[in-house]
Amino acid sequence: MSNLANGMELRQSFWRKNIALLLFLPAFLLTVGILAPFGYSVVMSFTNFNLTTGTSDFIGIGNYVKLIRDPEFWNSLKVTILFTIGAVAFEVGVGFIAAYLLNLGLVGQKLWRTLFLLPVMLPPTVAAIMWKLMMAPIQGVFNYLLQLVGLPGSEWLGSSSTALLSVILIDAYVFIPFAGMIFLAGVQNLPKEPYEAAAVDGVSNWFTFRKLTIPLLKPVIIIVLLFRIMDCLKHFDIIYAATKGGPASATMTLSVQSYYHSFRWTAMGYSFAHLVVLWAIVYVLSYFLVGQWKKAVSEVHGY
Amino acid sequence: MNRERFSVVKIVSIVGLILLMLWTAFPLYWVFNMSIQTPLDVISYPPKFVFDATLENYSVVLLGKAWLGKYETVQTDFPRYFLNSLIVCFGAVALSMLVGVPAAYSLARYRFRGKENFAFTLLSFRFAPGLIVILPLFVIFRRLGIYGTYHGMVLAYQLITLPFSVWLMRGFFEDIPMELEHAARIDGYSWWGIFRKVDLPLVAPGIAATAILSFIFAWNEFLFGYILSSDVTRPVTPSLMGFISYEQVLWGQMAAAAIITLLPSLILAIFIQRYLVRGLTFGAVKG
């Protein structure tokens, strides 16, 4: 019996020890597959790689130096940051109010919640096209409705002064439900008893809100900020579909600009430089925010 | 809170809710409106809320039949784009589930070096700008001769579906208490028996939700499809850009194409509404 057991047990232990890695290998290979182009971008950002001429000789940090001196780059950076701050602030604000409204237990609440979540499931490009149709200066329905109410119509995507705001509005249409749904889930996951204790302790709603609800919701708030900031920084779909970065670079974010550099002006090396800078910003910010999230979670659980 | 103050808050809330619902529903309603208006009505001013509807735009976009006095066949690529989307999305989801589910199980159940940094690397892909991977793929795929092919796109789409599948499935596996596996091992089941009889049945709804959510994200993707596909294999979402560039006037058809493109995402979303919050946050917030 024992040698059979040893035999079986030897084969068994190989399988038992390495099962974790065997299950894990395919995903690991695929991830390496994704990392390879990643590396390629970083390496090529140090060359003057050009799509048409096919040249790709090493020019050190040439692209980055050119970048610093290029006013277009600084404009794109400004636009990207303004877009992110505007969109995230608007979405988080309205999202919080929406979560409150959808948690009041009004009649038909389940229907409102289902309807409320639909926009986040729209393909962003489709949302951009929908709003582009509605924001048309003449035939657009928005101007018609504003005029009905006695307000002046707007150029919306057509003028460089209002284009960025319009694009933020479209982004908000799609992603307000993102923030709203997650805040709603956060509110619903709050433990019930501490609030009953606060009610019995005769504590005012504002005091409970400030001292109990906000700290408990902090992890959820950080999660929404993390996902929305990252998405907005690298955003391409809505802006490209709605304005292609125009008019006059008013909505030209870094992503869109790097697209143009590589395809319209075939300066791939320079385009990679843009992307590496954007990626660096994103990586640092996400690392910081994930750290904040871990701290907030441990604080809520009280370690 | 006395009687009056309570009702004021209630009224303001109801008004707020109505505004929120209008903000959400009006765009969908309006674009649907445009999609069933005749080319004349669609560009008329003031915009028409009441009109005699027509399925003209859908017949042109979907069937390639236009009414010019009598039915003429008109060249339309939309059905092909729609099919491309189905092929690429099913392919991408299948691959990332095939590869992602076992990896998620091993992340949830076993301890090994480098586990957490692998998970974070996957997460960081989600946050990285898409172009930083797409542009190199554009160059590499052309060299490998798989540019614009379905399997090329299925591989590229892994950047969207794989990180998502692994993180979400890991959450679902971690929801199964370890005691259940211990109990099954004591009851005399091997690893495979436990995975088949205990883990899979319990995680089945999770697998379905992850697959559907991955499908929706792949379906909604624009950039990958726009750059890495040839005209033959272009998915439907990127194809919408075609409407904007040259046939500026055909708004009705563009609205119809938009409605058809968004329908699959919306319908599927309603099925997995329960898991949506969990999906959107990679499992960090349980809905």
Add this chain to the structure above:
Amino acid sequence: MVELELRNVTKKYGNLVAVKDLSFKTKKGELIVLLGPPGAGKSSTLKMVAGIEDVTSGSILMDGQVVNHFDPAERDVAMAFETYALYPHLSVFENIAFPLRSPKRAHAFSEELVRKKVLEVAQFLEIDMLLERKPKELSGGQRQRVSLARCLIREPKVFLLDEPIAHLDAKLRHRLRRELKKWQEERGTTTLYTTTDYLEAFSVGDRIVVLNRGILEQMGTWEEIYSHPASHFVGMIVSDPPMNYLDARIVAKDTEIVLDVKGSLFKLPANVQAKIRAMNLQEVIMGIFPSKIVPFAAETLPSSGTVIDGVVKFVELRGSRKIAFVSTDRNFTFTIQLSGEESVRAGDRMRYFFGEEAIQVFDRQSQRNVIYLG
């Protein structure tokens, strides 16, 4: 029928030591109870014997064969989990039948044999009317019995029962305590049974292992443990209300050794005196079980033992028994257990007696009972 032995078994979770150098051996078919408060290492020990937790050091033997690296399935053990561990997607019937359908045993059990055995164990645990329900429709007590049924349906080498009847209501707990003992005796399966309730341990265990923070405090029959608790901790855990403890000093009075507690002297049995003299202890702790102190009505003082007078500060009613908290004239307090009949109120002056053999002496430094020292 297997002899289970643990040799210097230690279990560490990171730097937390759950079980420390635990060694004991069971006879064939014996029911050993692991008694201890939560966190004493009871469950960890069971999980190591089951093979679902690996042993940090030391070895586990079945009939003399080391099974450390054997897989749970190969050890042929059956376990009832404290957290039930029921399969949520299976009905109660399927949960109980699950072990019989495992690859190892599927061939041995035809469908109607499985049905017969499931019905038998379900009737024994009074859950035969729940067989088609799903676990989430059951109460805590019902789920616990399903988990127990899944374990008892097998004829394993060892039963591992982790607080199997802790969440049942009083009536059912009393009935099952006895029925489980009879069920185990009939099948003669070696069993490890954990509990935090010493009454359950005494009534079910052939022998009892008292665990405290992963360390074996004492092993023995309930008589050995109750008459000579090996340490301060054991004295506290095997009596409710807990044993009375008083710091005492050793005083040699002519040829005899006596205990001095704040000036009052207590005589000791001969064997205890011999031990103390041999180990020349100075600082000790005197322990007396509340149930060993009885009301004393007679006028004349008894020859041996001790009589104390005191005022009842507080009375706690326990149905058929009463617990009196008496502060004696020598300013230390005793808890005393009285049968239901005595009518006693707070404030009454009472006289109590306990014999010499009732006194346990613990070395204050090691907290061990002196009779086990040396």
Add this chain to the structure above:
Amino acid sequence: MAEVRVEHVWKFYREEAGAAQRVEAVKDATFRCEDKEFLCLLGPSGCGKTSTLRMIAGLEKISRGDIYIGGRRVNDLPPKDRMLAMSFESYALYPPLSVYDNIAFPLRARKYPESKIKEKIAIVADLLDISDILNFKPARLSGGEQQRVSLARALVREDAQITLMDEPISHLDAQLKAKLRIDLKRIQREWGLTVIYVTHDQLEALSMADKVVVMNLGEIQQVGSPEDLYERPRNLFVAGFIGEPPMNFLDCTFVEEGTQGYLKFHEFSFPLPPELTQAMRRENGKEKWVLGIRPGDIVLGAKVGDGYSMKGLVYSVEPLGESSIVTLEVNGQKIFAELAGSSEEEEGNVVVFSFHKEKAHIFNASTGKSIKE
């Protein structure tokens, strides 16, 4: 001062489902808790005891009937205006706040000066010996510590007229429960608190309460002192629920020979005193009856004084240290006897056992009511 009157209170859940489907969690509950009294709501889970407590606290709406605290009708008052403090079964501590801030939370809401708060917390912390964990967060505390913090937060509220406690020590291990039972009783007595305490553990009720309200399926079964419930249970439920190990119930029939009434249990018949015979005759004697005997009241050996005795087979002997439980089998029915010290009886012996006449409880099997009602 601070007494609580509950008068004909009902609680319905899913009221909108109409009278047929609505769930009647509490049915016509009426009882009083005097000032400085320790009242205990006792019953199995789902008997309505927690709903009743939550109605007093204002956390649940009162479907019907009235509740008065300190003479004031509180039905429409929100919890904070009812001047009461509460300790929760799940402790309900504020996760992000330290122990100190948890206890200070209600006081800061009432704008107490920090110095006064510090002083009050010191007293309560010392009393419940949690002084050394004041700066910990709840998640790091053991069950026992969390329980004492939840208790401290309730006790620190001097302004509270009533202190409500919902199963405060049910999740703790045996040793800690014993210690906290004594501490709670001592604090209640020394501070003169009026306490309403909910539990499913009859031992807690017997050992701590001045008055016990036993509930089952939403209805009050009996209200009385622990001794009342133990000595004079009004019905089968109370008799079975109070007392550990539980009371034995023997199915008997009532037989009359001439003027002397007997209670027959298989071949044993017990002569009844005249007043009981009349009482049973009035309830048309052919009804089925239940004879209740507490295991602690059974003595091995022949008749003692004017008691009843029976013969049975020893089914099993259970040593319990200071006492032992001998299970006797009479015609298939198992009867438990709790005897002092360890018993020498062997399984299989046939023994005679008996119990005193006053210790016999007689219930009408169909109505469940005790004959002595």
